[in-house]
Amino acid sequence: MRLKVTLCGLAVVVALGACTSSPPKHPTFAGGSSAPTTAGSPPPWQEPAAYGFVVERRCAQGPSLGRYRVAVQDGQVVRTERIDGRTAAGEEEIEVPSLGELLTLAQTAADDGGAVTTTFDPADGHPTAVSFSVSGQQDADGSCFLVSEYAPAS
Template identity: 55%
Template sequence: MRFAPLLCGIALVAAVAACTDEPPAASAPSPTAPASTPVWHEPMNYAYVVDRRCETGPSDGIYRVTVRGREVAAIERTDGKIASGEEEIDLPTLGGLLELAQTAADDGGEMTTSADPADGHPVAVSFDVSEGAGERTCFVITEYAVQG
């Protein structure tokens, strides 16, 4: 019976704890994590409009890009301008654009991307492959539409 005093002590503490006048504390509501942007998977067929500009700088061209089978099928300049002093660029798919930005980052350059919170497709991609020269390449993506 050497455990009897110990058991009585535990019973006494439990009885005193149960007889308090204070109601049990309500648990604090747990904070909900903000919804994260979904992971984007490049569809087989889609179209998008891209403006080659950084922040509020001037546009270097606005293009509609059509992708079929994850390959660029058509590029149409839509801003009515004609490239002067430079050749028209070959625009990649959105997946290719993200790869270009990642390659720049892997090579020590800077890269930033923004994604649509609804489906995760890129809405802005910029990168700088030069060291300190500040020759940033930027793309603002709009009118993204998956096609059948």
């Protein structure tokens, strides 16, 4: 139920992120899974004070639901720009989360028994893909985010 309320908040309008809580370094999800646990597992990621990234909302082979360039300061999204050349005709823009908020949403879904999949960059441990669903079936009502162009501010 908490995740449904949170997802409704995401679907409202693009606005500044309001959550300032820190996510777990690498959350452990329902079923005992967490970050890939191979010999080359990524280091624990800590959200930097300032960074930018590009995120695409897309599940599996489905259509893109938007591509955004995002700037984050102190855990809050301070700027979002839709960069796919489309407008949200017939759909509502979302409030794009910071990477920390995205991991928190995934942890909430896992805590509520939902299906969660994450991948992390092997070099620095930042999330590169996060998918979660309340129902446990990601294609049915899932939220999927593909992260690229991650760059901590220098």
